[in-house]
Amino acid sequence: MTWQHRCAVVALLGMLSGDALCDQPRVETPSGTFLGGTHISKRQGRTVYTFTGIPFAKPPVDGLRFTYPLPYGEHKEIFNATREPPPCLHWDNLRGRGVVGKEDCLYLNVFTNRIPPPPDYYNTQPTIAFLHAGTWMAGSGGDGLFQPDYLLESDVCVITVNHRLGPFGFLSTEDPEAPGNYGLMDQIMALEWIHENGRYFGCMNDSVTVMGSGAGGISANLLMLSPKTRGAAYHPDDHALLHKAISHSGTAYSPHAISKDAKVQALKLSKVVGCPTATSKELMSCLKMTSPDKIVEAIPSLYLWDDEPLPFAPVVDKWQGPDAVIPDEPHHLIKHREFLQVPWLVGTNKDDGAFRVQDILKDSVLTEQLNTHWDKYGPILLDLDETSCKDPVEVSKTIRKYYLGKKKFGYESSKSFVEMMTDRFFLYPTDHATKDYARYLKSYQTYRYELVYSGRKSFLDLLHQENPHETVASMLGSAVSNPRFQNSRDSHGWGVSFLDELLFLFPSSKLDFVYKQDFKADSASQVSTHMLMLWSNFVKGSDPTPVLNGWPEDISPWGAWWEPFVNGYLYYLRIDPEMESSDVPLKEETMQFWEGLPLFENRDQNVIRDEL
Template identity: 30%
Template sequence: MIKKHKKFFLFLLTIIILVTSSKCFKNVLHRNLKKKLQKNILNQEVMVKCKNESFYGIEMETFTGIKYYSFLGIPFASPPIEELRFKPPEPFNFTQRRWNARFERSPCLQFHLESKKWNTKRLIFNNLALGKEDCLYLNVYTPRLPKNYFNEKLLPVMVWIHGGGFLIGGGEQSRYNPDHFINENVIMISLNYRLGAFGFLTTGNKKAPGNNGLRDQVMALKWIKERVKSFGGDPKKVTIFGQSAGAASISYLIQAEHAKGLFCRAIMQSGTSLCPWALSRDVCPKEKYKRFKKLSSKKILETSMKETIQTLALRNPLNGFSYAPVAENNHSDSLFYGKSHEKLKNCDIINQVPILLGINAREEDTIATKMHFLEKISFFLFTIKLRFNRIIKDVVPIDMNLDENKCNKDQISYLIKNHYNITKKGFTPNLMRFIGDNIFVKPIMEFAKLYSHCNKGKNTFLYEFVYDSHGVGHGDELPYFFKPNKNDSVYFISKRLIKMWTNFAKTGNPTPFKDPLLQNIRWPSTSEYNNFAYLEIGNDLSIQNNSRTYDLTFWNDLYEKCGTPPFDTY
């Protein structure tokens, strides 16, 4: 039975928390890099003065021997505890003028997947907490500290927003090593934001509007805008980039008035606001909110995780998470309101900046399928069986807003199953492909199409990452960005990716000039005028057109004939 449901469970778990960028990536890099980072500390203290505060960091060096300066655990907002729990972030009041930025602070409170305290027979989450509520900190890595602002050129800044399904993850240096970016002479900054119920619980009104995890990101960007010049960074050249839930967060920031002017470019890897998992349709009842306000932080984490798992047994997990960004009521303090698809369709985009976005060749596969995790999940097997049958039965996306008088749900379900050749014989690659298209490929490609139309065919760079003979799953590109290993046989892939990403941060164009490293390719902006050209990134770089035409045409026709706009996700 375990073998039969192995792939399905691991992907289902990924749907719950999109764990690749956090749990599995952490397994691959976190432990080894922690030891390596200790060797790269040069033990020379450095100081940066910002306004009335002084931050004391450390001098380090990259794996190639380039020196840089690391400032860790800098608070960008007040601790969101006690009366500030479930509230928008507030500025941090520096009561001490000297801040020790030589070590990292805690990640935000989350469910600890790697804990050895799992109960394999029952759903027990005791002692599985990782992190703290007091977690709103960021890390700054800069290759150069300014001596004279007037005579020195300020550096481009790249701000990393981590993934993890809005439930897990953090900005730790041992997960997201800055070496590759430092080598290209840019400043890299990583940050934490509140997760799960702490960051995304909503009562549907101003009492707890939701989206506080996104508000944390905005607060961090404001801090960066005001102070990054002291670290040698150009506040007018801030690029935000992220993967999965981090990428979806960025696409919400693009549409947010409160984020206006805080960044000039954006990179979204495997996620947008149109992904069905990137929107929660759940509202917290008033009684539950009052109860959560009084509980301990660990009890809230345990309770909310149990509810998340139990919810999966009652509804289709493809229809979104319990704790994720929400569409707020339209008021002066709302961060995001309305329907994302409709906003993009009407070009109602607040921050219309150049973007670079894309997918991996097989988003439906994950690093999780390579991990030995089954010994911890015997208590999930019953849920697996229920969910497997439910997904097979209910393949019609919730965001179609299907009108039964217009299109019969059973007929639409039949068309989808027939297109993907989905049967009830078991968990097949065909079902996997449907899931990947439904929650990643379709919404990301739709975002690119709508955004490029609003930009009139300019400044929208689309890619598909295909490097790997076994197929590139969700999150499989991350080691090429954050694993510093110049002896690796695929180091050239890292160099190419980093060069294009940093070129984009510096100029707004990933290939601004001919470069032998990039095979002298010129990456065109995607639009309907060039048949939606995109860059295929594999052993070689090549310009292609109309990615996934067969499947996307099917979905576009289906939404047009049977969907009821306006849509929120797609």
């Protein structure tokens, strides 16, 4: 007898009329019994079952700080999964909030539109494991900015995940005392929880798509490369923790994907908080005893200029041998086909770099420093140092000249500045990664896109709304706009920026509108409707525009054909109301410019070509 039937019987007997336990959705799993909540979806008015704040690992506090996560184990009592989980402890420079979150933060949230009946738990839906953005330093799986209603209305299950951030997630002394990659291992632990428990909530455990933007997109790609997902093989097997991946504006080739000076940053942090640094053991013993807030408050002192460079990120831990999380540089793993071969949907937004540029240009001091001391600050801004290239200053000069010529940094040159930052941190790493992945992929397909259409709102609008300093500026009428973009249709004036793709896929509680589910509605709603159809098709069947029985092969039932990105045929989908697959490589001449630079990620180009 199901819990619904039991509640009905109890109500008929007049024993527990109105009892809260019977009013709430209830799921019984091997890990315990969970009570959830419900809400009505934004457009279709469907019932959504929500189970929030479920711990998937033991709290990483005290002796478990700076260690790999441990399974939470079984809940002996009924767990009320209706509380909003706290974000992981971090310094929030993004929204100007200072110290935010808690160390006890390893929770996930399950959103589903059906709870299957026992004992067979049939009719479950494909699962999206969503990993948040935040450059490894900030963010949360449940911060209220995005809700998964659109995707749930497309009949997929969505599970959002917290993982440790900053030093708590990625500090490494590059030895057994602090191996690093704790945040990645948190993600893997969450995938293991999904594998064991997902189907009881209506979420398929044998069709899991890892999806994210920025650091979440990088994470999705790194998880494809990690043997910890049981993926160091040509084909997925019954034990693989993921089966498809979606990377928005971030891949394992991104400059921020891998730390190349992890031990240096660990030593710097230790000195700031007053810990001894003679040995890794002394260092880590002290950090484990240090107040967590004191550690977080030390983060701003690690930056050399503004919020650069990124002090903590995943590390290559080859020295761990078979226990390595990332056993080699990503381009080496792909070159040697040591990755999980799964379908991959990957792409960028046309103006991803605007996210960073607008932050710099609104600060006259930062802008002036770039104009007068480029040799000092340019390499830092572009993430160039001796580990990235032989001569960081000369390379940074070459990049600036290519994009800005002799122009100064400012609003008059902002489009060129945005293009430079977009290409450095988003477009070229994505182009490089997808070409290598397609070249060495033996099974399945890669699908690439570029979002060029600006919707009714941008993530920058949400960011400014969330930041108390930006809110005050807006109220006083002094919020910064960009005159170079004033004739464009986007309200914020910065083009199609970082995370803007998510607003077509997720409604936001911070905005007072939802996109219509209609191909005949306004252009923005058309783009949203099309993207949701393509993304959900990929999640369900690995192909965003599959051929349907009864349809001619030259006519798409989806309004467009998204041709796969394969070696020799570098198609990508241009996302706008027209939705056309382009067979002309994206910014080919500019990508050749980046390929010619003496960057770390380019050092094996000739070796790779010679082996083809």
